[in-house]
Amino acid sequence: MNIRSLTRGDGVVIGAAVLLFIASFLNFYDSNYVSGTKAWDILGVVMSIHIAGVIAAALIVVSHAVPQTPKKIAGLDLGQFGVALAIFAAWTSLWYLLGNGTAGSGQILGFLGSAVLAGAAVATPLVPALKVGLVGAPKPVAPQPYGGAPGTPGGPGYGYPGGQQPYGAQPQPGTFGADAQGAQAGQPGGPAQGGAAPAGDFAPFWFAVPVARPLFGEDGSPTPIAELAPGTWYLAVEQRGASLVAQTQDGQRGVLQDTSGIQRG
Numbered sequence: 602m603n604i605r606s607l608t609r610g611d612g613v614v615i616g617a618a619v620l621l622f623i624a625s626f627l628n629f630y631d632s633n634y635v636s637g638t639k640a641w642d643i644l645g646v647v648m649s650i651h652i653a654g655v656i657a658a659a660l661i662v663v664s665h666a667v668p669q670t671p672k673k674i675a676g677l678d679l680g681q682f683g684v685a686l687a688i689f690a691a692w693t694s695l696w697y698l699l700g701n702g703t704a705g706s707g708q709i710l711g712f713l714g715s716a717v718l719a720g721a722a723v724a725t726p727l728v729p730a731l732k733v734g735l736v737g738a739p740k741p742v743a744p745q746p747y748g749g750a751p752g753t754p755g756g757p758g759y760g761y762p763g764g765q766q767p768y769g770a771q772p773q774p775g776t777f778g779a780d781a782q783g784a785q786a787g788q789p790g791g792p793a794q795g796g797a798a799p800a801g802d803f804a805p806f807w808f809a810v811p812v813a814r815p816l817f818g819e820d821g822s823p824t825p826i827a828e829l830a831p832g833t834w835y836l837a838v839e840q841r842g843a844s845l846v847a848q849t850q851d852g853q854r855g856v857l858q859d860t861s862g863i864q865r866g
């Protein structure tokens with residue numbers, strides 16, 4: 602679970618769920634109509650509005666914190682099911698609010714919470730301001746050695762800029778992929794003799810994405826093979842026009858088509 606993959610929209614969803622929980626302990630009906638009746642005293646109300654809303658928020662947040670979870674409910678992934686459940690809770694709350702005009706503070710606050718929850722759940726994928734990461738990517742202040750061969754997934758420090766260089770320095774060409782092999786075997790593709798790379802050669806570098814973005818296969822398949830999450834550093838090993846070929850922590854390579862706003866290490 603990576604909490605840095607959560608967005609501002611997820612923060613709004615969490616806040617709305619807290620509001621719903623608080624509303625469940627307040628008077629659902631006006632005290633002059635049914636004194637002291639709370640949502641917990643009416644099973645249908647608390648299940649269809651408050652509990653449904655809190656579960657919806659949990660599903661949405663978990664689906665973003667664990668972006669590659671394969672679990673589905675009724676044919677929908679966790680996030681999609683959570684959005685549907687949030688809309689159901691808001692719709693149910695609206696009908697209670699438009700009932701016989703005896704709404705108490707708990708009913709009004711519950712409607713506001715469920716409406717904000719549903720709105721944030723629907724709007725987050727569409728509104729750029731809500732897609733911004735809730736927690737920014739960390740910046741290492743001290744050099745961290747890889748602890749293994751360059752580009753080896755799983756080695757200590759993998760996923761962060763380092764390798765005996767101060768933060769902000771770019772990895773030198775010829776240390777990853779075909780360049781490294783060419784340098785060892787003396788074949789074309791390695792760095793120029795004496796360690797200097799030919800002018801115009803691409804230099805691998807670390808980067809982080811501002812929001813979750815799909816990584817597509819190098820074969821051009823339209824189906825994503827992975828998702829890059831904010832808060833994690835990835836290695837760009839090749840540039841193809843405006844796209845980057847990135848390597849993930851588990852060694853997968855793919856094409857990042859949307860490179861706007863990336864943070865370079």
